[in-house]
Amino acid sequence: MQIVVIPDRRSPVVTHMVWYRTGSSEDPIGKSGIAHFLEHLMFKGTAMHPAGHFGKILAGVGGQENAFTSHDVTAYHQRVPKQNLATCMAYEADRMRNLVLDDATVASERDVVLAERGMILDSKPASLLQEALEAAAFPAHPSGRPVIGWRHEIETLGREDALAYYRRYYAPQNAILVVAGDAEPQAVLEMAEAAYGAIPPSDAPPERRRVQDPPARMHRQITLADTQVHQPQLMRLHAVPSYISGAPGEAEALEMLAFLLAGDPTSVLHTRLVQERKCATSVGISYWDTAIDRSRFLITATPAPDVSPETLEHTLEDVLRDLLKTGFEADAIKRAKTQLVASALYALDSQVSLANWYGMALACGMTLEDIAAWPVRIEAVTAEHLHDALLKLDRRSAVSGYLLEAAAAA
Known part of the structure; x- marks a missing residue:
């Protein structure tokens, strides 16, 4: 088990x-959603900590707990007064190997997950469209499947699957412990040895080797029209390198490109699409920079009244082509570097943000040295790097999504 301690003694609290x-992405074929389902089931208790027992302990000391699953990681966390750190370790070590499940508990929680899928995906046309875009952009790679799973496969998940x-x-060899806050590193190591070191060794962690997609050579378009839609939307998804899968400098350039294009009200797309051409009322970009394999670069925009998503995309394409010719102004690049590095410095002010940053990066294959060098690598991005990043936004390899009102599509 890798252990990382991030001291922060400003308050007597630890994360x-x-x-x-x-x-x-490790879900077996036909069992999509099992990683997320197990995350739910991990709160159902052990012989030592029955369901709800640890939650009552946390509530009694004013602590908090939660968990989440992504394509590449699953994480469990607590935020407590520092004197309760050993209690958290004992709990996590216990449920790491001693989870108790019965068929009735599993069936009940499966219904909860199905209801969650209905609430966050099935009832929201925009979420369904993004789900379809991801499935099209990653047709073979398991990240093309939703983290929560396909409904028809969730319905089949049972106790033995979990x-x-x-x-x-779930074993120490496949886990990373991150403790941030008012804690002494040596004391954390001793507590971790007592809690997690007591777990008998298991087999070596499975190798994280996934099926890869072939290069995309054609544009794909998905249109969803629904009576629930009152505001059309444009989405455009590109499969791009991440910090782990890309060559040195590629992810840094993509991260800066996302900021330059749509990071704030002075960004290029906001200026040209919203303010100047008035063909959009908003525009945004999400780049998932930490992923084991190729990742997502998602452009979203809301068309102005009487502008269709298709027309807006053509205008977007014009802007991106112009940028390939002109590049970005030197002052804009300098400002983007300042903003990105500053945002990382502000993260140092939050032990939760720090723990998340380190944990996500390490669990996906980065090193402590990679994390420490990030500001320097951002500063090293050049106009040429940004040009190369723009080339990765070629529409011919993208998946476009148009969200329409049902009447407009008739």
Whole structure:
């Protein structure tokens, strides 16, 4: 088990996080959603800590707990007064190997997950469209499947599926412990040795080797029209390198490109699409920079009244082509570097943000040295790097999504 301690003694509080090097991309074929389902089931208790027992302890000391699953990681965390750190470790070590499940509990929680999918995906046309874009952009790679799973596959998940996944991936050898806050490193190591070191060794962690997609050579378009839609939307998804899968400098350039294009009200797309051409009322970009394999660069925009998503995309394409010719102004690049590095410095002010940053990066394969060098690598991005990043936004390899009112599509 890798252990990382980030001291922050400004308040007598610690954040305790256990990160597992497994996420929905490790879901077996036909069992999508099992990683996320198991995350839910991990709160159902052990013989030593029955369901709800630890939550009552946390509530009694004013603590908090939660968990999440992504394509590449699953993480469990608590935020507690520092004197309760050992209690958190004892709990996580216990449920790491001693989870107790019965068929009735699993069936009940499966209904909860199905209801969650209905609430966050099935009832929201925009979410369904993004889900379809991701499936088209990653047709073979498991990250094309939703983290929560496909509904028809969630319905088949049972106790043995959960326990098989649990036994395969939940062990100290496949975990990273991050403790941030008012804690002495040596004391954390001793507590971790007492809690996690007592767990008998298991098999070596499974190798994280996934099926890869072939290069995309054609544009794909998906249109969703729904009676619930009252505001059309444009989405455009590109499969791009991440910090782990890309060559040195590629992810840094993509991160800066996302900021330059849509990072604030002075960004290029906001200026040209919203203010000057008035063909959009908003525009945004999400780049998932930390991923084991290729990742997502998602452009979203809301068309102005009487502008269709298709027309807006053509205008977007014009702007991107112009940028390939002109590049970005030197002052804009300098400002983007300042803003990105400053945002990382502000993260140092939050022990939770720090624990998340380190945990996510390490669980996906980065090193402590990679994390420390990030500001220097951002400063090293050049206009040429940004040009190369722009080339990765070629529409011919993208998946475009148009969200329409049902009447407009008739």
